Amino acid sequence: MSDLLSVRDLRIGATIFPPGEDPQDIEIVHGVSFDLQRGKVLGLIGESGAGKSTIGLAALAYGRGGVRITGGQVMLDGEDILKLNKKGIRSIRGARVCYVAQSAAASFNPAHKLGDQVIEGALEHGLMTREEAVERANYLFDILGLPDPQNFGDRYPHQVSGGQLQRAMTAMALCPKPELIVFDEPTTALDVTTQIDVLAAIKNAIDKTGTAALYITHDLAVVAQISDDIMVLRNGDTVEYGPVAQIIENPRQDYTKALVNVRQTKLAEARDQSDALLKVENISAAYGNGVQVLHDVSLHVPRGQTLAVVGESGSGKSTLARVITGLLPPFEGKVTFGDDELSAEQKHRSRDQLRRIQLIYQMADTAMNPRQTVGQIIGRPLQFYFGVRGAQRKAKVIELLDEIEMGETFYDRYPAELSGGQKQRVAIARALAAKPELILCDEPTSALDPLVAEGILDLLMRLQKNYQVSYLFITHDIAIVRAIADSVAVMLQGKLVDFGPRSEVLNPPFDDYTDLLLKSVPEMELGWLEKVLATRKMESAGH
Amino acid sequence: MANPLAGVHAARHRLKESHPLTLLIVERLALSVLLLWAVSVLIFAGVEALPGDFAQTYLGQSATPQAIANIRADLGLDRPITTRYFEWLGGVVQGDFGNSWASGAPVSEQITKRLGNSLFLAFFAAAISVPLAVGLGMVAVHYRNRIPDRIINILSLAAISLPEFFIGYLLIVFFAVQLGVATFPSTVYDGMSWSERISAITLPTATLVLVVLAHMMRMTRAAIISVMSSAYMETAELKGLGAFKAIVKHAAPNAIAPIVNVVALNLAYLVVGVVVVEVVFVYPGMGQYMVDAVTVRDMPVVQACGLIFAAVYILLNMVADIVAIVANPRLRHPR
Numbered sequence: 065m066s067d068l069l070s071v072r073d074l075r076i077g078a079t080i081f082p083p084g085e086d087p088q089d090i091e092i093v094h095g096v097s098f099d100l101q102r103g104k105v106l107g108l109i110g111e112s113g114a115g116k117s118t119i120g121l122a123a124l125a126y127g128r129g130g131v132r133i134t135g136g137q138v139m140l141d142g143e144d145i146l147k148l149n150k151k152g153i154r155s156i157r158g159a160r161v162c163y164v165a166q167s168a169a170a171s172f173n174p175a176h177k178l179g180d181q182v183i184e185g186a187l188e189h190g191l192m193t194r195e196e197a198v199e200r201a202n203y204l205f206d207i208l209g210l211p212d213p214q215n216f217g218d219r220y221p222h223q224v225s226g227g228q229l230q231r232a233m234t235a236m237a238l239c240p241k242p243e244l245i246v247f248d249e250p251t252t253a254l255d256v257t258t259q260i261d262v263l264a265a266i267k268n269a270i271d272k273t274g275t276a277a278l279y280i281t282h283d284l285a286v287v288a289q290i291s292d293d294i295m296v297l298r299n300g301d302t303v304e305y306g307p308v309a310q311i312i313e314n315p316r317q318d319y320t321k322a323l324v325n326v327r328q329t330k331l332a333e334a335r336d337q338s339d340a341l342l343k344v345e346n347i348s349a350a351y352g353n354g355v356q357v358l359h360d361v362s363l364h365v366p367r368g369q370t371l372a373v374v375g376e377s378g379s380g381k382s383t384l385a386r387v388i389t390g391l392l393p394p395f396e397g398k399v400t401f402g403d404d405e406l407s408a409e410q411k412h413r414s415r416d417q418l419r420r421i422q423l424i425y426q427m428a429d430t431a432m433n434p435r436q437t438v439g440q441i442i443g444r445p446l447q448f449y450f451g452v453r454g455a456q457r458k459a460k461v462i463e464l465l466d467e468i469e470m471g472e473t474f475y476d477r478y479p480a481e482l483s484g485g486q487k488q489r490v491a492i493a494r495a496l497a498a499k500p501e502l503i504l505c506d507e508p509t510s511a512l513d514p515l516v517a518e519g520i521l522d523l524l525m526r527l528q529k530n531y532q533v534s535y536l537f538i539t540h541d542i543a544i545v546r547a548i549a550d551s552v553a554v555m556l557q558g559k560l561v562d563f564g565p566r567s568e569v570l571n572p573p574f575d576d577y578t579d580l581l582l583k584s585v586p587e588m589e590l591g592w593l594e595k596v597l598a599t600r601k602m603e604s605a606g607h
Numbered sequence: 608m609a610n611p612l613a614g615v616h617a618a619r620h621r622l623k624e625s626h627p628l629t630l631l632i633v634e635r636l637a638l639s640v641l642l643l644w645a646v647s648v649l650i651f652a653g654v655e656a657l658p659g660d661f662a663q664t665y666l667g668q669s670a671t672p673q674a675i676a677n678i679r680a681d682l683g684l685d686r687p688i689t690t691r692y693f694e695w696l697g698g699v700v701q702g703d704f705g706n707s708w709a710s711g712a713p714v715s716e717q718i719t720k721r722l723g724n725s726l727f728l729a730f731f732a733a734a735i736s737v738p739l740a741v742g743l744g745m746v747a748v749h750y751r752n753r754i755p756d757r758i759i760n761i762l763s764l765a766a767i768s769l770p771e772f773f774i775g776y777l778l779i780v781f782f783a784v785q786l787g788v789a790t791f792p793s794t795v796y797d798g799m800s801w802s803e804r805i806s807a808i809t810l811p812t813a814t815l816v817l818v819v820l821a822h823m824m825r826m827t828r829a830a831i832i833s834v835m836s837s838a839y840m841e842t843a844e845l846k847g848l849g850a851f852k853a854i855v856k857h858a859a860p861n862a863i864a865p866i867v868n869v870v871a872l873n874l875a876y877l878v879v880g881v882v883v884v885e886v887v888f889v890y891p892g893m894g895q896y897m898v899d900a901v902t903v904r905d906m907p908v909v910q911a912c913g914l915i916f917a918a919v920y921i922l923l924n925m926v927a928d929i930v931a932i933v934a935n936p937r938l939r940h941p942r
Contacts, residue, residue: 124845158846170838174936175860185846220936 068141068243068276069100069123075135076118076127076300093118093300095136100293102243105270105277107287107308109323110297111513112484116280119297120246123278124161125153141243158185162237166249168229172221178232179217186240197239204235207272208265227258231265238273245270247279251286255376255540256584263289263586264597282513284323285586288312289593296320309590324588326514326543333566334550340364340400341534342388342421342502347397349387357383358394359559365502365551368532372545372566374581375555381538384555385504388536389421401502419449422495426507428487432479438465438490439475445497464493468523485516492523502534510541521548542585546570554578627941631932639925646917647699651692654906654913661708661904682708695910704911709903714911717896722915724795725885725892728808729877732815737870740820744827744866745854748835763821775814775887782810792889811888815881819873826869830862837861864931871927875920 076093093115100106108116122133125145137144145156157163162185165171172181182204183197192200198217205213208231221229230250237245250266251259267290270277281287287294287308294311296303296319304317315321342365349358357380365371373381386392388399390410399406401420407413422445425431432441442461446452452460462472468489479487488508495503505524509517525548527533539545545552545566552569554562554577562575569578583596622630662678663670679685698705704714743763747756766774783791793807834840835858843853882894889895893912900908932938 126845128841154847154849156847157844158848163842163845165838165842167838171842173839173842173857173861175934176857181842184848188846188848188852220940222937223940 066101066142067099067139068102069278070139071099071119071122071136072097072139073136074119074122074133074138076115076122076131077134078127078129078131080130091134091300092131093122096295096297096300096302097136098293098295098302098305100244100276100278102276103274104292105279105290107291107294108278108280108297109282109284109287109294110303111282111515113299114297115300116297117248120248120278120280121163123244123246124157124163126157155189159189159191159240160242161244161246162240162242164230164233164237164245164247164250166252168233168250169221169226169253171233172229174221176220177217178219178221178224182217182232182236182239185236189240191240200241201235201239204238204269205232207269208232208235209261210235225258227254227262230254230262234262234266234269238269238275241273242275245275245277247277249281252281252283256542257376257580259286260584260586260593260596263593266290267593283586284312284326284514285588285592288588288590289586296323312588312590322515326518334366334369337366337369337551337565339367341367341402342536343400344384344388345398345400347384347387347394347399349383349392349394349396351392357558358387360397361555361558361560362397363553363560363563365534365536367501368528368534369550370528370535370537370548371551371553372537372539372549373553373555374539374542374545376540378557379555380558381555382506383558385423385506385536385538388504389423415449419445419498420501422498422500422503424488424491424495424503424505424508426511428484428491428508429479431491432487434479436478437475438477438479438482441479441490442493442497445494449498460497461493464497467496467527468493483516484512485519488512488520489523492520492527496527496531496533499531500533502536505535505537507538507540509544510539517544524548542570542582554581628932628938631938632929635925635928635932639921642921643914643918646921647696647914648692650910650913650917651688651695654910655688657904661906664904665709695907699911699914704914705907707900707905707908709900709905709908714907717908718893718911718915721891721893721896724890725878725881725894727804728811728815728881728885728890728892729874731805731808731812732819732877733874735812736816736820736823736873739816740823740870741827741866743820743824744831745851745859747824747828748831748854748858749851751832759824763824766817767821771814771818772883772887774817775811775884778810778813779888794889794891796891808890811881811884811890814884814888815877818884819876823866823869823873827862827866830865831858834858834861860934863934867930867934868927871923875923878919879916 073095074093074097075091075095077089077091079087079089081087096115096119098106108119110116118128118131121128122138123140125133125138125148127133133146136146138146140156140160145153148156172178179198179201182201183194186192186197186200187194191197201217202213205216210216210228210231216224216232224232230253234247234250247266251262254262263286270290279287279290284294291308293306294308295305296311296317298319304311304315304320311320312324315324344364345362347358347361348356350356361380361384363371373384375381383392387394390406390408390413393408399408401417404417406417410418439458439461442464443457446457446460458475462475465471465474470486470489470493474482474486474490479490482490491508509520512520521544524535528535537544537549549566551564552562552566553560554569554575556577562569562578570582574582583599586592619630660675661682662675665678666674676685683691695705702715704718706712707714707717710717743759747759750756769777778789779791782789789810790806791810793811795804795807799807831854835854840853840857843857844850848856878893881892882898884890885892885894886898893915897909897912899905900912
């Protein structure tokens, strides 16, 4: 069988503008080659900056922003599309090769109906008549499992959910019957229970239409379910390239092995969980618009241990953190810390009470003043809570920098000069500077690449051991819960559905929702998706 | 404890659920009426606070205290300000702006004609400038940072930087005096033929177009560029749509709201801000009428002109608001 897509020695460059220096041309993809046959799926996997999206877009001869293809060949069915003129490239995009973006919510035009956008490519290229296109769109809506497929196209993007939009975008890519689709992290922005539906829909659609696909993701477990081959990328170079079974079961490179073995259990669960540091009792809270987001939530964080709060977006887990910090006074219930009942409002809490609870956010970027150096950022709580100044303060900051494995050289750097993981470490040092007893961690690793996140989790666990600090760890990632939690709270639509020691919550007998949540997390195992779907089918047939 | 507003709130809430668009538009309308009333108070108070006195100006040298008092009594100026305000407001609501102090003729009659002239001028200026500005804005985006974009930018900046009276005089010198192809002065009167009218307003229309074009063009350009950087424009490009088609079909609908806003501001300017242009071109519109009235302290005329200008301004901005609301698919099609 001949190759549909054959990429040879692909080189991609970009112009960067370092502050205070002349613009520089850099190479971000250094000679990558691969082949893809008709109807097959190749997974491109790697961390951010690995060049996987850039390579994917090269299959459409497209460079985002200042990115441009500087060398190599992209042969589509024997023809080098990099040599085509503008018109030739346009005739391929949206006809023979289609693209599914990570954020369907941003990628649909809010001003037009979904149906019109889905069929637009097919009509633009004159591939079918309007009636044929509408009929095909409705068929695709149906096989992608969208509700009321005959009328789905009449809706506007804001009228459907994120998971539905992602499926609609897949329908949009499939509509012109392309030979190749580039999926760019199509499930990354979704909740796990939604992700599995979308994943299944995509797999089903690929099987039924026989289109080939490049599937880009940072999640090896996801790509293992859908690909025939996998290419592992790092910093624009190929690390390993082979059939999916070999990569998952028998990885050859150290980097691939690290990816496969990410997030093993780090910690045995604490036996005694009765010594409550923070107690939340019967909390109900609502936002100003009258929408109630927390319903009678009660839980506690044991001293020196980790409570993981899991749930999907909108489940109220971040709101719970806001209530504990006093940013959102609840209308019912109370928060007790140690022996004190905390005032509902932050402004009525004493400085010492504030000191004992610190926060780490998902976006370290936005939680730091970009005009302050690392030294100033970490030094601020030292001065605020303990009145430490001058040389003493600097010494203390450097001690903290050593603690987070960064060291003195970072003292005068600005946040913009740090990587994502380093920023999160600085945020941890800043929280630690206040000598807190409890740190609220709001998804601190979900914006990071798996191996970097791993490092942050290790750091947090080490700090807990050394300083007996407690964590309330908000996450949507069950793998993290398995790795670090002593106790687990599961939230759904503002209600606590399950709470207890990890071994009880994550083992049978399950609460229904917890069960669904656990079963939806992709496992690094071939055929996992089919197995889950088969179980589901049996269950629904049984009912 | 029944809250008298509770019923209103409940009704508002029900309406918000069933017809969010209707509710928003009704709210905008109510707000506009309220605003217009506030403006009427401001105008009346402002005119009252103006230095100078009609009787004094009217009588000139022969102003004896007795004569001034007589005139003031004739005009009813000796009565309390609140009484006069409500009398005036009552008339205004029925379309009666009182009589001019200078001529004694009803203000409404005079103003209708003058307003008609001003609107005539504004209409042609708008009909030319709005499509031209939006079109040039799109062309500028298409050739972004290339020669056509730069030329459009420089010319429009030059036009916006020159004061309108200067542009006016330049046009007169060039087209009326040197080339002799345009009519000046631009005075129009009853019994003029259509072609004569059009020829008379050519120069003032051109001046107005030049003045408002740049602002609208630049806002159109900025609005479309901000839309162009969004992910759905990338989607359009990756569907293989041509650049111009993508702009017209995908960028334009999302750029409507900001563009309509700036268009409305400029349309309002075409009616309200024409004072200078009308004076330069000796065009018998509202602007000149108001300027004349101010010189002789003919307060009913000043008040009427002020209020009509305010009404036009509020009305156009309200229309812009409503268009922006209607253009928003989230409000047009609730979940």
